[in-house]
Amino acid sequence: MNHIPQQLKDLPRWVIWKIEHVRSDRTTKVPYQAKYPQQKASVSNPATWATYDMAMDAAADPDVAGIGIVLGCLGDGRNLCGVDLDGCMFDGAMNPEAESIVNALPTYWEISPSRTGLKSFGFGKKPDNAGAVCTDASFERIEVYDSGRWFAVTGHKYQGDTVEPIETPLAGVCLEWGLSREKPQDAPQPILGRSVDTSGAEDRAAAYLATMDPAIEGASGHSSLFKAACAMAWGFDLGREASIRLLAAEYNPRCSPPWDLGNISERREFERKVDQALQAKHEQPRGHLLNDVEFAAPAVPINTAALLANAAARKAAPAPAVEPMPEPSKGGMAKRLLQPPGLLGRITGWINATANNYQPEFALGNAIAFTGAIVGRKIATENDGRTNFYCVGLGASGSGKDHSRKQIARLAEASGVLHHLAGEDVTSDTAVLRVASENPSVLLQLDEIGHFLSANKSRNASTHEMKIVPLLTKLFTSANVSYRGKEYADATDKPRVDIDQPNVCLYGTATPKQVWDSLSTSQIEDGFIGRLLIFTTGNNDPDWRNHDDKTPPRSLIEAVAAWSQFTPQAPEGAGNLVQAKPKAMRVPATAEATEILERFRDDARAAKRKLLDKHDPTYALWVRAAEQAWKLALLASADVPQGGMTIGREAAEWAVGVTDYLIRDLIAHTAGKVVDSAHQRDLVDVLASIRASGIKGTTKSDLLRSHRKIKARDMEDILKRLTDEGVVAVQLIGHDGAGRPANHYTAV
Numbered sequence: 001m002n003h004i005p006q007q008l009k010d011l012p013r014w015v016i017w018k019i020e021h022v023r024s025d026r027t028t029k030v031p032y033q034a035k036y037p038q039q040k041a042s043v044s045n046p047a048t049w050a051t052y053d054m055a056m057d058a059a060a061d062p063d064v065a066g067i068g069i070v071l072g073c074l075g076d077g078r079n080l081c082g083v084d085l086d087g088c089m090f091d092g093a094m095n096p097e098a099e100s101i102v103n104a105l106p107t108y109w110e111i112s113p114s115r116t117g118l119k120s121f122g123f124g125k126k127p128d129n130a131g132a133v134c135t136d137a138s139f140e141r142i143e144v145y146d147s148g149r150w151f152a153v154t155g156h157k158y159q160g161d162t163v164e165p166i167e168t169p170l171a172g173v174c175l176e177w178g179l180s181r182e183k184p185q186d187a188p189q190p191i192l193g194r195s196v197d198t199s200g201a202e203d204r205a206a207a208y209l210a211t212m213d214p215a216i217e218g219a220s221g222h223s224s225l226f227k228a229a230c231a232m233a234w235g236f237d238l239g240r241e242a243s244i245r246l247l248a249a250e251y252n253p254r255c256s257p258p259w260d261l262g263n264i265s266e267r268r269e270f271e272r273k274v275d276q277a278l279q280a281k282h283e284q285p286r287g288h289l290l291n292d293v294e295f296a297a298p299a300v301p302i303n304t305a306a307l308l309a310n311a312a313a314r315k316a317a318p319a320p321a322v323e324p325m326p327e328p329s330k331g332g333m334a335k336r337l338l339q340p341p342g343l344l345g346r347i348t349g350w351i352n353a354t355a356n357n358y359q360p361e362f363a364l365g366n367a368i369a370f371t372g373a374i375v376g377r378k379i380a381t382e383n384d385g386r387t388n389f390y391c392v393g394l395g396a397s398g399s400g401k402d403h404s405r406k407q408i409a410r411l412a413e414a415s416g417v418l419h420h421l422a423g424e425d426v427t428s429d430t431a432v433l434r435v436a437s438e439n440p441s442v443l444l445q446l447d448e449i450g451h452f453l454s455a456n457k458s459r460n461a462s463t464h465e466m467k468i469v470p471l472l473t474k475l476f477t478s479a480n481v482s483y484r485g486k487e488y489a490d491a492t493d494k495p496r497v498d499i500d501q502p503n504v505c506l507y508g509t510a511t512p513k514q515v516w517d518s519l520s521t522s523q524i525e526d527g528f529i530g531r532l533l534i535f536t537t538g539n540n541d542p543d544w545r546n547h548d549d550k551t552p553p554r555s556l557i558e559a560v561a562a563w564s565q566f567t568p569q570a571p572e573g574a575g576n577l578v579q580a581k582p583k584a585m586r587v588p589a590t591a592e593a594t595e596i597l598e599r600f601r602d603d604a605r606a607a608k609r610k611l612l613d614k615h616d617p618t619y620a621l622w623v624r625a626a627e628q629a630w631k632l633a634l635l636a637s638a639d640v641p642q643g644g645m646t647i648g649r650e651a652a653e654w655a656v657g658v659t660d661y662l663i664r665d666l667i668a669h670t671a672g673k674v675v676d677s678a679h680q681r682d683l684v685d686v687l688a689s690i691r692a693s694g695i696k697g698t699t700k701s702d703l704l705r706s707h708r709k710i711k712a713r714d715m716e717d718i719l720k721r722l723t724d725e726g727v728v729a730v731q732l733i734g735h736d737g738a739g740r741p742a743n744h745y746t747a748v
Contacts, residue, residue, distance in 0.1 A: 003157035004052075005108050008121060011080070013070040014055035015041040015048070017152055018063060029113075031068060031150050034058040039448070043070050043150050044222050047427035066113060066154065069121075072147040079265045080163075081170065082151045083120045087140025090116070095139045104173055107164040111156040118158055119151055124167025128268050128275070130174040142177055144170070147269060148222075201290060205236040206250050208289060213423070214254040214438070216431045225255070225270070229277040235289035243274045257494075333538070337657050338364055341650050342639045343559055344371045351407045354550050357400030357542045362509070364658075365391035365535040366404035368635065369443055369507035370412075373420045374563045375638045376441030376503030379645070380584035385631045386479040387638075390472065390506040391533045392449060394515055396540040401509040405445050408507075411552045415560040421445065429467035432504070433485065433497050436475065441503040449506075450514025453523070473528050475504045480584075500581050512536065512669070517681065519670055521617045530621045533628070533658075534666050559640070566641035587634055587645045593652035597633060600656045601626035618667045629659040682710050683718050690728055690747050697731070697744035719745060 015031040031041040034050035037058050041048040050058075055067040071080050083105060088098035098118065102109055107122040117140075125146040134142040145151075173179075208231060215224040228251050232243035252258045252270070259270045338360040339345055344367055351363035372387040380386055395401050405424075412418050422435040422444045435442055453469065475483060478499075485497035515534070523529050568585040589597065604625035611619035632655035637647045689706055690698055704715055722728035726748060733744045 002155065003110070003161075004153060004155045005121075005161065005163050007163045008069060008108075008153070009052040011069065011074065012051050013046075013049050013072075013074075013080070014052050015050070015068050015070065015150055016055055016058045016064045017066055017068050019065050029065070029068075029152060032064070034067075037061060037064065041070075041150075043072070043148055045427060066152055068150045068152045070150045071145050073265060073269060077263065077265065078123045079125050079146055079269075081122055081124055081126065081144070081146035081166070082149070083122075083170070083173075084112070084143040084145075084151065085118045085139065086112075086143065087116050088118055095137075097137050098139055101142070101173055101177075102159060104169050105166045106160065106169070107166050108160040108162060109158040110154055111158050113152050113154055115156075119153075120160075120166075121151070121163050122166035122170065123163060124165055124170055125265055125268055126174050126179070127171050128271060130171075130179045132179075134177045134179055136178060142179075144174060144179060147272075201236055202238060202242060202246060205232055205238060205246060205289075208236070209246065209250050212251070214251070214434065216255070216434045222273070225251075225273045226276060229273040230280065230282070231289060233274050233277045234280075234282055234286055235284070237287035237290065240274055240278065243277075244271055247274070333361055333364075333535075333661055334657070337654065337661060340364070340636045340654050340658075342636045343375075343563070344368065344636055344638070346556055346559070347371060347411070350411075350552060350556055351404050354407060354547050355400065355403050356545055356547055357403065358545060359393075359395065359400045359403065359537055359539070359542060361535040361537050362393040362395065362401055362404045365393050365533060366408055366445075366507045368533065368632070369445075369505040370408045370420075371635055371638065373441050373443040373503065373505040374417060374560055375635070375641075376505070377501050377582050377584055378563070378566055378568055378641070379587050379634060379638060380480065381630050381634050381647070382586050382588055383630070384480045384584075384586075385627060385634060386501070386503055386584070387631060387635050388476060388479045388503045388505055389533060389631070389635075390476065390531055391508075391535065392515065393507070393509045393535050393537070394512045395509070395537040396511060399537055399540045400542060402447075405447075405507070405509070407550060407552075408443075408445065410550060411556065411560060414552050415557045415564065417560060417564040420564065429471040432468060432471055432475075433499075436483075436499050436502050436504050437497050440499050440501060441505075443505045443507065446506065446508040448510055448514070449508025450510035450518055453510075453515060453518040469528055472504070472506070473526075473531070475499075475502045476531050478502055501584075516670065524617045524670075525620045527620060527623065529666075530624050533662055535662070536665060536669060563638070563641050585643070585645070587637060587647055589633070589647035589652065590649065592649045593633065593647045596649065596652040596656055597626070597629055600629055600660070603660075618670065621663050621666060625659055625663055629655045631655075632658060679714075682707070682714065683721065686710070686715070686718050687722060687727065687747070690722070690745050693746070695746060697733075697746035699742045699744055701742070703745075 014034060016034050016037060017029045017031050019027050020030045021027050031043075033039050033041045033048045034055040034057070039048070049070055052067075058064060059067050069080070071082050073079050083101070085095075085098045085101060088095040089111070094102075102118065102120070105120055105122060107120055109118050109120045111117075112119050126144050130144065132144055209228060212228050212231065213224050215222065215228075225247075228247060229243060232238050232246055233240065238246065248261055248270070252261065260266045261270060338348070340348060347370065348360075348363050348367040351367060352358060352360050355363070368389050369391045372389045376387050393401055393404070409421065412421050419439050420442055422442050424445055424447065426432055426435060426444055426446065432444070435444070478501075480501060483499045483502050485499075487496050519529065568583060604622045607625075608619045608622035611622070629652075633647045633651045636651035636654055637645055685707060686703060689703060693702075700712075700715060700719060703719075704710065704712060707715070710718070719728070719730070723730050723745075728745050729748050730743050730745050732741050
């Protein structure tokens with residue numbers, strides 16, 4: 001690897017790769033993340049890339065075949081491109097046509113992993129109209145890429161020591177080998193403003209474009225631009241030039257950051273999305289959006305009178321006969337807590353009724369976060385508590401964690417409220433801010449959330465990962481005020497982002513180990529963990545139930561749509577500010593509900609003081625217990641959007657029960673697992689192994705085999721500390737047969 005140019009080593013665009021079978025007779029190279037070697041990397045998501053050193057460390061694993069680098073825009077005016085000459089070497093001899101290409105591109109070339117081909121790396125881009133693959137050579141094929149691809153890197157130098165600019169000679173190679181129909185222009189033509197459109201199609205396309213998510217760096221931005229390009233060039237059949245003009249004038253200014261269209265590389269990248277949209281295969285016919293004129297109309301017509309009548313009927317009528325739900329497994333939440341009142345209960349029940357793997361804790365957590373986003377900024381407690389909730393579902397892989405997320409997405413689409421759902425690839429604080437500024441009441445549904453929680457403890461975490469949790473904390477505390485964003489030196493290019501009453505909700509999933517291993521004393525005491533509602537499943541292997549129909553019922557669709565379209569009565573003179581700065585409707589609590597909730601406040605204070613006296617950091621989990629209970633009671637009181645709502649006894653008792661259970665369950669699960677260093681983590685893991693060995697005990701040799709990452713000297717230190725503290729007892733036990741006696745460690 002010593003021959004890899006330092007220019008490549010300095011780029012934070014590295015991945016690792018593994019060999020995987022795609023058929024019994026064929027394998028392929030698959031990119032994985034150096035930071036999380038069990039998770040695949042994506043060429044469109046910088047959060048999955050790493051530094052060269054991190055990639056090299058990860059490549060030491062015998063399951064890893066090698067390292068690679070992602071091609072594309074480097075953000076400093078340069079673009080990393082690559083040329084792959086497949087099958088151009090045979091028994092060490094170079095194909096003459098391939099040799100001519102190598103000589104035409106004076107940059108770093110290396111031998112590929114198969115040792116039958118060559119790869120080069122250079123700075124520049126291929127011509128706009130150039131294809132990627134040529135099979136007309138006398139060897140296997142020529143491939144040219146400048147984005148959207150990664151190349152394996154071997155360090156087996158063939159020619160050249162440094163990466164050089166090759167855009168001009170690369171254009172000649174593309175032209176010579178039929179990848180380009182004509183020579184590229186030396187300078188980009190200016191992108192003009194919108195032209196007059198006599199048919200009205202361009203104005204209608206602009207209206208449609210305004211409803212599409214902007215491209216956000218770190219949140220699948222290239223994919224968002226491609227979708228917008230498909231809508232313009234294919235859906236509205238505007239053609240290439242008109243599509244580029246419209247995207248530049250109406251869409252690009254909303255992107256974060258916008259493409260610099262005065263830069264030739266960025267302009268080509270921007271325009272290439274339109275070319276790709278025109279060349280892609282589409283399910284819909286060309287021009288299919290031309291007849292779709294109702295861009296801003298509600299997706300679901302609402303009959304509020306019928307909703308009120310249905311709500312009254314539900315309260316008066318006995319429960320309908322439905323398939324009985326399984327009882328929660330031992331150790332899970334009580335059944336009464338899994339069936340909340342109001343719209344929340346109806347959503348939870350529908351998710352459970354359609355589940356193949358019955359996981360009621362996950363259904364409840366996801367439903368809380370979704371309902372909180374739908375009614376967000378519309379209702380509040382009398383103390384101005386809001387419905388922003390951060391929920392986490394913990395379960396083993398394959399336990400059914402994804403069902404609730406899929407059902408929430410189905411319900412949102414059917415109800416016309418997809419604008420309340422963010423994409424699932426939100427991987428930076430910038431992306432979170434942009435999503436919240438576009439729609440201040442929004443739900444983030446994230447898989448593997450444990451990585452964000454552990455970012456502050458990991459030396460390998462990227463900067464944007466480390467910023468997500470602090471931002472979520474600030475947004476949580478700003479739900480009833482205005483969040484004022486970060487000030488930048490250049491306010492023109494990077495203006496401050498302010499959000500009035502951000503109601504950001506979160507539902508993330510992870511395995512228990514991911515979360516428990518991420519916890520530290522500081523994380524608990526700084527309050528973020530105390531803001532989470534963590535739902536652990538009572539059954540990691542539920543029985544399979546066959547439920548093919550996942551369609552939400554009409555009554556549920558209408559109820560969700562009604563809340564999304566509901567606007568509390570605006571204060572006099574508010575005018576157009578009612579949407580930008582809404583005034584949430586205050587929902588009073590009955591005297592009985594108030595007594596229940598305030599009694600819980602006293603109980604939470606007592607529990608906090610008891611733990612504080614013991615210097616137990618989990619005292620912080622009780623700090624916001626009463627606040628969470630009040631907010632949950634408010635959420636459970638939301639059924640049909642109307643005036644005169646109240647928080648009653650049923651909602652209060654349910655909210656107190658859920659809050660109390662979740663906090664005590666979290667304390668029980670974290671007992672002995674909260675650590676602040678890798679050494680403490682090793683100590684906790686070793687102690688767990690000793691306890692698992694029972695009265696028989698275990699030896700140092702056995703422990704080293706079970707914990708291969710712990711060195712022998714460190715293991716000695718851990719065992720000495722555990723015995724000195726009286727947590728572990730040690731006894732010298734001889735063998736019945738040959739061999740020396742050994743120390744056996746047992747838990748006290």
